[in-house]
Amino acid sequence: MTNATTTDRSDRVVRRFVLVAVWLPVLLVAVGVAVQLALLPQVPSTVAVHWTAAGEADRFAPAWTQPLMTAVFGLGIPLLIALTSLPGLRRGERGATYRLMGATAAATSALTTVAFTVSFVMQAGLDGAGDAPTVWVALAAAVAAAALVGVGAWYLQPHQQAAHDTRAPATPLALAAGERAVWVRAAAMTLGGAIAIVVAVLSVAVAAVASWVTDAEPLLAWLLTGIALLLLVFAATTLAFHVRVDDTGLHVDSVLGVPRFHVPLTDVVSAARVEVNPMGEFGGWGLRLSTGRRFGVVLRTGEAIEVLRRSGKRFVVTVDDAGTGAALLEALVERSAVRS
Template identity: 35%
Template sequence: MSAMTSAAPPAGARRGYPLIAAAPPLIAAVVTAAVSAAVWSRLPDRVATHVGGTGEPDGFAHPAVLVTVSVLLLAGWGAGGAWLAGTARVPARALYCGALAPAVLLGYLSPALLLANAAADQAADVRFPMWHLAVAAGAALAAAALALVLPTRPAPEGERGDGAAPRTSTLGLRPGERVVWQRTVHSWLLTALQGAMVIAAVLIAAVGGDTGAWIVLLGGAVILALTTRVRVSAGEFGLALRPALLGVPRLGVPLDRIAAAEVRPTSPLKDLGGWGYRITAGRRGFAVRSGDGLWLELTDGKQYVVVVDDARTAAALLNDLIARRSAHSEG
């Protein structure tokens, strides 16, 4: 069986916007890492990680914990912003603001706190006056104001509007021919997040950090690994979704409940209300990215949606199986 693919651009994918969303937080993460490397030899064995209203420290940890959490927070913000920019129609100025303001805020506070720790003989002696917070907040507000006046550009031609026509097809299934279609859905961003959570958990455990923190991080990574890679299958049974690692539970729709299948450009946020397995009024589905979605019109008037590679082949196969079922019932 030859594969059929669609060249339609992913819904909401605006070239360059993911880079705009990711760049400021990632630059701030690099600056934080560079400052930590420069002052590492001067940091005490335990550093101040939080200060109270008087500027005196009230939270402490190993330097590796402070640096790891700061860098991962910024890198995660950048990666999340890039993902959102590529999958949802976020207004350009909101995108600029969400990328610049937090990056400036944390990109100032984290290195400043590291420098304050490096200047002290021990963590208890660290002083971090509240004017640092005022400077950081002012700079973040200035960045947000700048975001409001930066130029924007329209979405490229070919981006789907609300009136985009669905694409339907058939596979030309011969009488008696049996075919099963399978693809695995996953997100490289979630895979990277799992890796970051494991690294953070190992670092926290290695330096004797909070046991609860590394257990939560490691547990979250395991849950993501078990649930975010999904195997999608289509055949005479209908459509089935199973976690790729566990194989259970099995979700999906039996063939006798499917009235028709088609392919549409799909945005998780707009069409399903978010990422992962979603249930909304009259619609259920699974999506971890935008792109061609397999849309099933069900016999009860509801819809089932899955964003998956080679969705057109799955739709064609299901349409042929539906036609075969109808022919048998009429005969």
């Protein structure tokens, strides 16, 4: 009976996530696109698609592109969230982060769909795109819709017990009295993730250089330059780490030396090998915070060492052969306790 109840609840978590992250965005986009297509004969052949900070239209596009962009953005982002979260949910992983990702997918779809649709509707009957009214009404409606749909999507999903709350510590390695042991591994971001970061850095850097060369607004040029530098620092400090377990504890250091993380042996309550889904559990890759007082050096999907600290906080690092690292850490903690 218990197994059947657990299975039913597990299935319900996945079904509700799919409902709010996939089917709800499909419904919202379908309604938005249908409204726009119905009004297509009534709007100018070219419509406003971008407004200045003062709310005045400054960029335009063919009217038929608006329903297309609504479908692309209204479905694209939610489906990306769903595709990156569902594998973890189907493996049995649970936690508030998955619930939040479902709500975020629905809210994002509502935000983009309402913004595109209302701004399109407001241009029906105009003589030209230059007569487009301010965009603030569309933005206000989009934000309100996103908040309403996001909260509703959160409560449509059942509460999820985080799997890491019940994970058992690793079995300690057998160490002889006085034996010294060290475990060392390199942890690196996946090739796809590294390429994505490098492409992002290069893209922003090229945009920054172009903004200076073409005499763009100084504020924009400085902003792009600042973002490029921040991305460069992020890439240099998070693409690869050295992970070490020894009789002083767990060390996780960037290959550049900064940032560095150290969990002293005296601060370790337990260590375990866990499976990590970056998007579902941490909302992405890199240095990440999550629910359950977790902080992670999350470079890829897969195995990781998770350390429970005396404060109740958890430190996670994704690395190959995590089971051995966790087992050695448990053995060192156990031996330290015996000596004391």
